[in-house]
Amino acid sequence: MPGEDEHTGADAGSGAELPLRERKKRETRQRISDIATGLFKERGFDAVTVAEVARAANVSAMTVFNYFPRKEDLYLDRIPEAAATFAGAVRERRPGETPLAALRRLALELLDQSHPLAGVNDRFPSFWRVVMDSPSLRARAREGLEEVETALTEALTEANVADPHLLAALTVAAYRSVYVTTARRLLAGEPAAELIDDHRARIEAAFDALERMAP
The missing domain is CATH 1.10.10.60 (Homeodomain-like)
Structure with missing residues (x-):
């Protein structure tokens, strides 16, 4: 993060x-x-x-x-924030809004705000290189994803979705896929300004797929 x-x-x-x-x-x-x-x-x-x-x-x-x-x-000090943010989007969703709709809205808002959890910024590659060079940081990052998934599962359970464990796992995997794709392109030297529209389109496509697969 x-x-x-x-x-x-x-x-x-x-x-x-x-x-x-x-x-x-x-x-x-x-x-x-x-x-x-x-x-x-x-x-x-x-x-x-x-x-x-x-x-x-x-x-x-x-x-x-x-x-x-x-x-x-x-170094990975945003893990608690990420867990609270994604779980909070479900718990504090708008009246009549589904959990997935709330999570989609959150993902797009993070991007619009240039929030670090969106992962689209020209300064981020230097951060990721430190993580890539350290096995312990890479392991902690994987644990962090598990913590986000656990927090999201708890919130989805409270929201009475059909299979909260599966939906949380699918959501985290989808968001990670979009995030990592953008990170790799930034590391390859592409400017963030040229990736925003594609990042947004991949978020929308990811949540479209989640809506179709949602239990």
């Missing part, structure tokens, strides 16, 4: 309405993640220790782990 300047995994919502203590915690989490991201991009994920991140952020290693249970979460 990409980043660079957009690498702000704790920023779901503006946070303006949050209590001061919670805002401070989010700011600290973000600062640690941003510092870690810079170090990982400069030297590679496996060459940087949590202790080095802590020193650079002027906090203790324990503080780092209080915010990020694993080193990989310092």
